[in-house]
Amino acid sequence: MVILEGKNVTKRFAGLLAVSDIDFYLQDGEILGLIGPNGAGKTTLVNVIAGVYRPSEGEVFFKGKQISGKKPYQIGRMGISRTFQVVKPFPGMTVKENAAVGAMYGAGGKNKSAKEAIQRAEEILEFVGLADKMNKGADQLSVASRKRLEMAKALAMNPKLVLFDEVMAGLNFGEIDQAVELIKKIRESGMSILIIEHVMRAIKNVCDRVFVLHHGEKIADGTVEDVLNDETVIKAYLGRRYKELTH
Numbered sequence: 001m002v003i004l005e006g007k008n009v010t011k012r013f014a015g016l017l018a019v020s021d022i023d024f025y026l027q028d029g030e031i032l033g034l035i036g037p038n039g040a041g042k043t044t045l046v047n048v049i050a051g052v053y054r055p056s057e058g059e060v061f062f063k064g065k066q067i068s069g070k071k072p073y074q075i076g077r078m079g080i081s082r083t084f085q086v087v088k089p090f091p092g093m094t095v096k097e098n099a100a101v102g103a104m105y106g107a108g109g110k111n112k113s114a115k116e117a118i119q120r121a122e123e124i125l126e127f128v129g130l131a132d133k134m135n136k137g138a139d140q141l142s143v144a145s146r147k148r149l150e151m152a153k154a155l156a157m158n159p160k161l162v163l164f165d166e167v168m169a170g171l172n173f174g175e176i177d178q179a180v181e182l183i184k185k186i187r188e189s190g191m192s193i194l195i196i197e198h199v200m201r202a203i204k205n206v207c208d209r210v211f212v213l214h215h216g217e218k219i220a221d222g223t224v225e226d227v228l229n230d231e232t233v234i235k236a237y238l239g240r241r242y243k244e245l246t247h
């Protein structure tokens with residue numbers, strides 16, 4: 001079953017075409033990778049799906065219902081959550097309190113008491129491997145733990161679909177492999193995932209399919225193997241850097 005679908009999605013900022021007439025879909029239980037150079041329009045597309053921006057043209061559907069034009073909190077309640085590329089912990093709150101906020105604002109969050117939200121936060125922090133840091137201030141965490149907290153806040157919302165925007169940026173190889181395992185575990189627990197990542201090691205290990213944006217346009221989509229060997233993609237994005245990483 002298709003859980004998320006975009007049709008002719010375009011987002012303009014004044015004269016700049018950040019996302020240009022994109023079609024995409026995500027099946028239930030699928031991990032879809034979204035890659036492309038800096039400024040390609042990846043985060044803008046996440047913002048369109050999450051309701052931060054209304055598309056300038058086109059439509060987005062979640063479980064067959066149109067969501068484009070809805071507010072972020074409405075889309076969150078429907079079962080989509082997202083992380084932020086530049087992590088956004090609530091300052092002055094503990095790790096546990098941060099995750100509890102997610103629990104109160106996601107699917108079913110309206111009916112949760114503070115106690116239930118805290119309980120959910122504890123479960124999620126255990127799940128992402130932050131149980132031992134629950135009572136720390138969010139601003140005391142290392143980069144890798146901050147990224148995990150960003151994921152925990154999104155997962156605490158109890159989503160059916162989660163949008164991960166560069167949750168592995170700044171991590172070392174060991175930490176990336178741990179994050180890959182976590183993402184596999186998230187899918188096994190019944191969620192679909194859209195993942196933006198520059199780390200090809202991760203894209204190769206977790207994605208079922210990938211699509212590539214370049215200057216707002218979709219230049220390729222398909223299996224990981226086909227896309228990563230596509231001449232247009234190598235030229236526009238992967239280039240030498242990819243060869244350095246894989247050889």
Ligand SMILES: Nc1ncnc2c1ncn2[C@@H]1O[C@H](COP(=O)(O)OP(=O)(O)OP(=O)(O)O)[C@@H](O)[C@H]1O
Pocket residue numbers: 013016018036037038039040041042043044045085
């Ligand atoms: N709010 C905004 N107002 C004006 N222009 C914007 C806005 N947000 C993004 N842009 C522009 O839209 C284009 C796409 O940006 P976007 O952040 O989506 O790229 P990206 O693919 O996520 O890049 P990166 O890999 O660096 O995160 C860029 O040219 C960017 O400068």
Ligand SMILES: [Mg+2]
Pocket residue numbers: 042043044085
């Ligand atoms: Mg981005």
